[in-house]
Amino acid sequence: MVARMWLKPLPIQFLDAGYCTHPELVPMRNGKWKSMTFPSMFVVIEHPSAGIMLFDTWYSMRFLEITRRFPGRIYGLTTPVFLKPEDCAHHKLSKLGISPNDVQHILISHFHADHIGALADFPKATYWFHEKGWKSVSKLGRWRGVFRGFLPELIPVDFLQRVR
Secondary structure, three states: OOOOOOOOOOOEEEEEEEEEEEEOOOOOOOOOOOEEEEEEEEEEEEEOOOEEEEEOOOOOHHHHHHOOOOOHHHHHHHOOEEOOHHHOHHHHHHHOOOOHHHEEEEEOOOOOHHHHOOHHHOOOOEEEOOHHHHHHHOOOOHHHHHOOOOOHHHOOOOHHHHEO
16 A cells, blocks of 8 residues: 555635626626626635645626726726725735735636736735736736726736736
8 A cells, every 4th residue: 555645635715806797798698788796706725835826806896996987987986896995905915814914826718807806905015917928918008908808007006016
Protein backbone atom coordinates (compact mmCIF):
# COMPACT_ATOMS: atom_id res chain seq x y z
CA MET A 1 0.00 0.00 0.00
CA VAL A 2 1.35 3.43 -0.98
CA ALA A 3 0.93 6.22 1.52
CA ARG A 4 -0.78 9.27 0.06
CA MET A 5 -0.14 12.78 1.12
CA TRP A 6 -3.41 14.70 0.99
CA LEU A 7 -3.17 18.41 0.43
CA LYS A 8 -5.24 20.69 2.60
CA PRO A 9 -7.82 22.42 0.37
CA LEU A 10 -7.39 26.16 -0.09
CA PRO A 11 -9.99 28.32 1.60
CA ILE A 12 -12.09 29.66 -1.25
CA GLN A 13 -15.29 31.65 -0.91
CA PHE A 14 -17.74 32.81 -3.54
CA LEU A 15 -19.29 36.16 -2.62
CA ASP A 16 -21.83 38.35 -4.33
CA ALA A 17 -21.50 42.06 -5.07
CA GLY A 18 -24.91 43.20 -6.20
CA TYR A 19 -26.61 42.14 -9.40
CA CYS A 20 -27.67 43.36 -12.80
CA THR A 21 -30.67 42.72 -15.00
CA HIS A 22 -30.71 42.13 -18.71
CA PRO A 23 -33.14 40.71 -21.27
CA GLU A 24 -32.94 36.92 -21.31
CA LEU A 25 -32.34 36.87 -25.07
CA VAL A 26 -28.92 38.55 -24.79
CA PRO A 27 -27.06 35.65 -23.11
CA MET A 28 -29.42 32.86 -24.25
CA ARG A 29 -29.83 31.84 -27.89
CA ASN A 30 -33.60 31.28 -27.69
CA GLY A 31 -34.21 33.65 -24.82
CA LYS A 32 -37.17 35.98 -24.50
CA TRP A 33 -37.34 39.73 -23.95
CA LYS A 34 -38.22 39.23 -20.29
CA SER A 35 -35.74 40.59 -17.77
CA MET A 36 -33.36 38.20 -15.99
CA THR A 37 -31.33 38.76 -12.84
CA PHE A 38 -27.59 38.06 -12.97
CA PRO A 39 -25.86 37.96 -9.58
CA SER A 40 -22.36 39.39 -9.65
CA MET A 41 -19.99 36.97 -8.01
CA PHE A 42 -16.35 37.33 -7.11
CA VAL A 43 -14.08 34.80 -5.48
CA VAL A 44 -11.75 35.30 -2.54
CA ILE A 45 -8.90 32.81 -2.19
CA GLU A 46 -6.66 32.56 0.84
CA HIS A 47 -3.48 31.10 -0.62
CA PRO A 48 -1.00 29.67 1.92
CA SER A 49 2.02 31.49 0.48
CA ALA A 50 0.69 34.14 -1.94
CA GLY A 51 -1.82 35.61 0.50
CA ILE A 52 -5.29 36.91 -0.26
CA MET A 53 -6.36 36.78 -3.92
CA LEU A 54 -9.52 37.83 -5.68
CA PHE A 55 -10.89 36.44 -8.91
CA ASP A 56 -12.56 39.52 -10.44
CA THR A 57 -14.01 42.32 -8.31
CA TRP A 58 -17.39 43.06 -9.85
CA TYR A 59 -19.29 46.22 -9.03
CA SER A 60 -18.38 49.18 -6.81
CA MET A 61 -19.82 52.54 -5.90
CA ARG A 62 -17.32 54.03 -8.37
CA PHE A 63 -18.89 51.89 -11.10
CA LEU A 64 -22.28 53.42 -10.23
CA GLU A 65 -20.84 56.96 -10.40
CA ILE A 66 -19.30 56.32 -13.83
CA THR A 67 -22.55 54.87 -15.19
CA ARG A 68 -24.55 57.92 -14.07
CA ARG A 69 -22.94 60.17 -16.72
CA PHE A 70 -22.34 59.75 -20.43
CA PRO A 71 -21.01 57.74 -22.09
CA GLY A 72 -21.05 55.26 -19.18
CA ARG A 73 -24.74 56.03 -18.76
CA ILE A 74 -25.39 53.93 -21.87
CA TYR A 75 -23.99 50.91 -20.00
CA GLY A 76 -26.16 51.71 -16.99
CA LEU A 77 -29.30 52.01 -19.10
CA THR A 78 -28.78 48.80 -21.06
CA THR A 79 -27.64 46.73 -18.06
CA PRO A 80 -29.19 48.16 -14.90
CA VAL A 81 -27.08 47.44 -11.82
CA PHE A 82 -28.47 47.10 -8.31
CA LEU A 83 -25.85 47.70 -5.63
CA LYS A 84 -25.79 49.00 -2.08
CA PRO A 85 -22.55 50.08 -0.36
CA GLU A 86 -22.63 46.97 1.83
CA ASP A 87 -22.70 44.79 -1.33
CA CYS A 88 -19.26 45.95 -2.52
CA ALA A 89 -16.31 43.58 -2.40
CA HIS A 90 -14.27 45.62 0.09
CA HIS A 91 -17.23 45.70 2.49
CA LYS A 92 -17.92 41.95 2.14
CA LEU A 93 -14.23 41.23 2.76
CA SER A 94 -14.17 43.44 5.86
CA LYS A 95 -16.83 41.16 7.37
CA LEU A 96 -14.31 38.33 6.92
CA GLY A 97 -11.57 40.34 8.63
CA ILE A 98 -9.81 41.19 5.36
CA SER A 99 -8.91 44.81 4.65
CA PRO A 100 -8.45 46.18 1.11
CA ASN A 101 -4.69 46.39 1.82
CA ASP A 102 -4.61 42.64 2.59
CA VAL A 103 -5.52 41.74 -1.00
CA GLN A 104 -2.24 40.81 -2.69
CA HIS A 105 -3.42 39.65 -6.11
CA ILE A 106 -6.42 40.15 -8.39
CA LEU A 107 -6.97 37.67 -11.20
CA ILE A 108 -8.90 39.43 -13.97
CA SER A 109 -10.93 37.06 -16.15
CA HIS A 110 -11.61 39.79 -18.73
CA PHE A 111 -12.07 43.54 -18.88
CA HIS A 112 -15.84 43.94 -18.99
CA ALA A 113 -16.82 46.67 -16.57
CA ASP A 114 -18.74 44.31 -14.32
CA HIS A 115 -15.61 42.23 -13.71
CA ILE A 116 -13.22 45.14 -13.01
CA GLY A 117 -15.58 47.54 -11.28
CA ALA A 118 -13.76 47.53 -7.95
CA LEU A 119 -10.08 47.26 -8.98
CA ALA A 120 -9.34 50.68 -7.48
CA ASP A 121 -10.64 49.55 -4.06
CA PHE A 122 -7.57 47.35 -3.55
CA PRO A 123 -4.52 49.65 -3.58
CA LYS A 124 -1.78 47.05 -3.01
CA ALA A 125 -2.95 44.25 -5.29
CA THR A 126 -0.95 42.98 -8.24
CA TYR A 127 -3.05 42.39 -11.36
CA TRP A 128 -2.91 39.16 -13.35
CA PHE A 129 -4.64 38.73 -16.71
CA HIS A 130 -4.13 37.52 -20.25
CA GLU A 131 -2.22 40.06 -22.34
CA LYS A 132 -4.61 39.71 -25.31
CA GLY A 133 -7.52 40.70 -23.09
CA TRP A 134 -5.83 43.95 -22.11
CA LYS A 135 -4.68 44.71 -25.66
CA SER A 136 -8.25 44.31 -26.91
CA VAL A 137 -9.48 47.19 -24.70
CA SER A 138 -6.49 49.31 -23.71
CA LYS A 139 -6.69 51.65 -26.69
CA LEU A 140 -10.47 52.05 -26.65
CA GLY A 141 -11.76 55.48 -25.76
CA ARG A 142 -14.68 56.14 -23.47
CA TRP A 143 -17.34 55.91 -26.20
CA ARG A 144 -15.97 52.87 -28.04
CA GLY A 145 -15.27 51.21 -24.71
CA VAL A 146 -18.90 51.40 -23.62
CA PHE A 147 -19.99 49.50 -26.71
CA ARG A 148 -17.47 46.76 -25.88
CA GLY A 149 -18.56 46.57 -22.22
CA PHE A 150 -15.39 48.34 -21.02
CA LEU A 151 -15.27 51.52 -18.94
CA PRO A 152 -11.70 52.90 -19.03
CA GLU A 153 -12.39 55.08 -15.97
CA LEU A 154 -12.44 51.90 -13.84
CA ILE A 155 -8.75 51.26 -14.50
CA PRO A 156 -6.68 52.62 -11.58
CA VAL A 157 -4.10 55.30 -12.46
CA ASP A 158 -1.24 53.03 -11.35
CA PHE A 159 -2.63 49.95 -13.16
CA LEU A 160 0.35 49.35 -15.46
CA GLN A 161 2.82 49.60 -12.58
CA ARG A 162 0.99 46.80 -10.77
CA VAL A 163 0.61 44.39 -13.69
CA ARG A 164 2.17 40.91 -13.84
